[in-house]
Amino acid sequence: MADSSIDKFLCTGSLGQSSWRSIVLFGKNTASYKFALAQSLMQLAQQGCDSVTLDELAIPFAEHICEHAKTAPRQCTNRSNKFLDACLGFNAGVVTLDELAAITVQNGFRYVLDAFHAVNSSQVPTTFFEKDFSRGSKRLILTDSLFKIATSPEAANIMQETESRWNLVETAWEQGVSTSLLRISYDEFGQALIAESGTRRKDVTSVRGSLGGYQKGHCFYCYAPINAVDGIGPKRTEGGLFLPGRSGAPLCDVNHFFPHTLASQVPDVNWDGVWNLVLACPDCSRGAGGKFARIPATDYLERLNRRNEYLIGSHHPLRETLIAQTGATPEARWSFLKKVDKVARDYLPGERWHTEQRETSAF
DSSP, X not given: OOOHHHHHHHTSSOHHHHHHHHHHHHSOOSBSHHXXXXXXXXXXXXXXXXXXEHHHHHHHHHHHHHHHHTTOOOOBSSSOOHHHHHHHHHHHTSSOHHHHHHHIIIIITTTHHHHTTEETTEEOSSOSEEEEOSSSSOEEEEOHHHHHHHTSTTHHHHHHHHHHHHHHHHHHHHHTOOGGGOEEEEETTTTEEEEEETTEEEEEEEHHHHHHGGGTTBOTTTOOBOBOOOOOSSOOOSSSOOOOSSTTOOBOEEEESSOGGGGGTOTTSXXXXXXXXXXXXXXXXXXXXXXXXXXXXXXXXXXXXXXXXXXHTSOSSHHXXXXXXXXXXXXXXXXXXXXXHHHHHHHSOSOOBOOOOOSSOOO
């Protein structure tokens, strides 16, 4: 692929999961249909379907769009189209379910099926369905790679990540502003991301769901698998889409890489910025030998820079938030982190914190 950050993202961890997350996190979006298709495919795979006709896919696909459109009617960069108008009409009670299904088959899948596996004009290495339009009914054949993801312990994290990404994208469209004017900030009390535009503030989505995909469901520090499913966010879908979090794993912490205690000492740095937030297992965050209010070792600073570059590689609006907070070029952003690290060390001297790596590098 042309984007180096995406290349790096694909090089670690499960290739299938990395491919799926690349589709959700790095793909450009002119409509939300890719998210609806992703959630529908996961749902069908969890139900054991190995193939699905477009007639069968139409209802779950449209229902996901309808659910989001209840609170964010604008689900594409264009103001309207026949499919989206039908979804809004269904919500308003003027379009029947049968009418919605027929319009979805005719108009809803026009571009999304061919575009689903494309990220930056290239195909991801792993595909999750194949089109079979050679017979009387148009059908998608679901691949083994999709079933592996849908039935894996990581499935719940991945589905929440898709919802969070969807929430961020539709917020930019709904507020009707350029992504460069939309700022995303962290509400520590609510553990959520807040969209700000002028004087408007909107609780958008879970910070865990928004950041978890870039860490591929692993602790930022020790790489242990984490549970990031907190259920926070305005969008809830029906039909058993959300699974319980990773079995046996406690909910991960939202951790300030540079301790939040620095906020009272160095108020001119935005320590609550997305650039400084990572997801950590409770052991690394606050367990025996945990980080607490210490500054991490320098190899973690390089990891933070890499994670932030993954965020920069995204479109809408975390990308713009990170650029505004840390710099317009990779060089400027790395310089920013080194400068902040020096400031933090001046106020919090002492031995840097480090922990044992529990699994292979995940991101």
